[in-house]
Amino acid sequence: MKNADLQSIRSFLVKLAKDAGEILKSHSGKESFQFKQSPIDLVTRIDKLIEKKIFNELKVKYPEFSFIGEETYDKDLTNLGVGPTFIVDPIDGTTNFIHNFPFSCISIGFTINRKPVVGVIYNPHLNLMLHAVKGRGAYLNDEKFPPVSKSHNNLSLQSSLIALEAGSTRSGDAFDKKMATIRNLLDEEKGFIHGSRSFGASTMNLFYVATGQLDAYWDGGCQSWDVCAGWIILEETGGIVVSGIPNKWEVSVDSRVYLFVRGASERDQKQFVIDFWGHVSGDLFY
Ligand code: LIP
Numbered sequence: 001m002k003n004a005d006l007q008s009i010r011s012f013l014v015k016l017a018k019d020a021g022e023i024l025k026s027h028s029g030k031e032s033f034q035f036k037q038s039p040i041d042l043v044t045r046i047d048k049l050i051e052k053k054i055f056n057e058l059k060v061k062y063p064e065f066s067f068i069g070e071e072t073y074d075k076d077l078t079n080l081g082v083g084p085t086f087i088v089d090p091i092d093g094t095t096n097f098i099h100n101f102p103f104s105c106i107s108i109g110f111t112i113n114r115k116p117v118v119g120v121i122y123n124p125h126l127n128l129m130l131h132a133v134k135g136r137g138a139y140l141n142d143e144k145f146p147p148v149s150k151s152h153n154n155l156s157l158q159s160s161l162i163a164l165e166a167g168s169t170r171s172g173d174a175f176d177k178k179m180a181t182i183r184n185l186l187d188e189e190k191g192f193i194h195g196s197r198s199f200g201a202s203t204m205n206l207f208y209v210a211t212g213q214l215d216a217y218w219d220g221g222c223q224s225w226d227v228c229a230g231w232i233i234l235e236e237t238g239g240i241v242v243s244g245i246p247n248k249w250e251v252s253v254d255s256r257v258y259l260f261v262r263g264a265s266e267r268d269q270k271q272f273v274i275d276f277w278g279h280v281s282g283d284l285f286y
Pocket residue numbers: 070089091092093094095165166167168169200201202203219220221222223226
């Protein structure tokens with residue numbers, strides 16, 4: 001697909017996200033919720049309504065492309081293929097949305113050959129419109145992201161600020177390993193990182209890694225729609241994505257365990273990943 005086509009897809013997605021964001025904002029904090037897989041995996045009628053609206057508009061404009069959406073996903077039937085595919089989280093940060101905490105976003109990614117090539121994230125509370133096309137840079141409200149620079153230090157695990165989420169799978173082996181890893185990272189005698197932050201929305205975590213205000217984001221249990229759009233936005237600012245499980249430098253968008261690292265020198269990024277993996281408590285399976 002030509003670059004011009006990707007740019008026109010981006011423009012269409014920006015408009016879709018803007019319109020959907022108005023709906024999100026007007027209902028934030030006003031909705032009742034239902035449980036999905038567990039009592040901490042929440043959904044509202046607005047998640048479903050926004051997904052339907054985005055799906056309908058994409059089907060009219062791009063009928064030949066595939067669609068994966070959080071609220072219509074079926075783990076036995078939905079597979080990410082090599083063809084052009086929209087990957088949509090109608091509300092990333094649904095718990096924030098329910099509580100009117102202003103970190104809930106529309107997230108629309110687009111993949112070709114299973115790789116993110118266009119990403120649009122809109123936070124209507126803070127009026128942040130983030131978008132990127134592969135090879136064309138990342139933008140925040142039409143301003144190109146400035147290169148990530150941190151004058152106080154180079155990228156290193158011990159002086160890092162990292163987004164770490166409890167997520168919505170809060171039982172079993174993967175949850176135990178996740179908590180043990182978070183403990184390893186914070187422990188004075190182990191990783192001893194400067195600190196961790198949990199914004200309850202992968203999109204917002206990825207936004208702050210893309211700006212360099214956070215050094216990394218590690219998560220397990222989230223899904224392609226949580227990370228697809230933010231992935232390409234981060235890559236376009238010089239950041240990298242590897243597996244959240246040790247020794248896997250190649251990672252697919254639907255692998256569910258990820259480590260995102262901010263822009264820095266290739267050598268520092270590599271060392272950071274190796275040091276980080278040294279604190280991961282085993283393989284996490286979801
Ligand atoms: C949530 C993410 C959160 C992640 C959770 C969950 P939702 O998305 O953005 O950061 O840790 O696993 O997937 O459910 O609000 O769209």
